[in-house]
Amino acid sequence: MKAQASTYVLVHGGNMSTETWNKLAKSNIHTPDGKMGGRIWDPIIPFLQTYNNQVFAPTLKDEHQSNLTEHIEEISTIITGNHLENVVLVGHSYGGMVITGVATMMPDKISSLVYVDAALPDPGQSLFDLIALGGRDPLSFAGLEPAPPYVEKLEFNPQVLNGLPKIYILCTESEFVTVTHVAREKIASHPKEWTYLELPTSHVPMASMPEQISQLILENTANR
Template sequence: MATFVLVHGSWLGGWAWERVAPVLRASGHTVLCPSLAPAAPGVGLSTHIAEVVALIDTHDLTNVVLVGHSYGGMVITGAGYERPHRIRQLVYLDAYLPSPGQSAFDLQPVLRDACDAAAALRPVREAWLIPPFGFEAMGLTPADLKWVTARARPLSRATHEEPLPGPAPGHPHLPTTYIRFGASPFFADAANTALRRGARVLTIEDAAHLAPITDHESLCAALGRTS
């Protein structure tokens, strides 16, 4: 049985795994679903990486399957650099797959443009925030859209602007699986990058970007194949 640490994507929280975690636990796995620090001055990618590292250390976790959805791919990459000896595998779910020195905005300039356009309509004092947007295009039912929208929260812009720190010299290569969501248009380039890097790539053909909510049974089956 595996120890899964599930890291959520932009604007979400540990609650985004409410349909996934019970299924994995019922199969005998240990599952932790942290909520990353909310928007505040000084909170950036490095903050979230440090939180996941601290979770692993505090619980003395080993043999971890570290899973990142969407923006969570940035976070698990950095945590993998910090604690490679405690991690069995990195699993990316329709997620960023960065190299050292890259930010989320570097990987998706169109997102930077959208955030810039939205920021131009808000007071200058709120320019450091990225409010939630785009859930209407992510395959949610009306009920789930209402649920997600009510719980989503802004991000600090630094989460997407801050470049990924590099690993220490001699950092070991960690086994990697990339799970592509076939009905999502957002991370096709990342899946191709994963293939070029020699990662195992799985596809859930009809899954939308918020598959932890919309397609949790298929996602759990795929995660079971990574453990």
């Protein structure tokens, strides 16, 4: 029997500079604005597209000219505008805030959620709140500013996500380990709701371990 194809919508975190990406990926990419946006997913898209899987990897609006609510609306519009069903939502870093918001708005469209070393909010928390909970000053991370998306608190009903398969992939060598430690504690308190996985790599496994992160996503989400 032929396996049914899956649809993946990939949501990036803070808009990484090409300079940072090139150091991580040992590449020499140049873009018009010097930012990567959704291009951070480029190394894993070919892997995810196997078995005729459909993949969307948009670039979110500039964080200085939009907020978390608008980013959630952007991803929601991609899903509704393309009449997507059974979507695997994948969020990296700040993208965890976005996919949580999207899933609570349209849980019937989502087949599973994948958090890649990502923010895992409770209702009423912002990205900056999560960093502070981990014992770090958000401004201590190079390049991280109090832009609107990062300080906006996400209000949602967590019960809407009950029963929805959720996967967390923690990068053990991440510079955001204090933040992901908070996520790990939340997951440990509700182990039956989660598939918890680890990769021995930095915060951006799409650059350092593209094949391995792709395999983890495919193995845990395909044809749910």
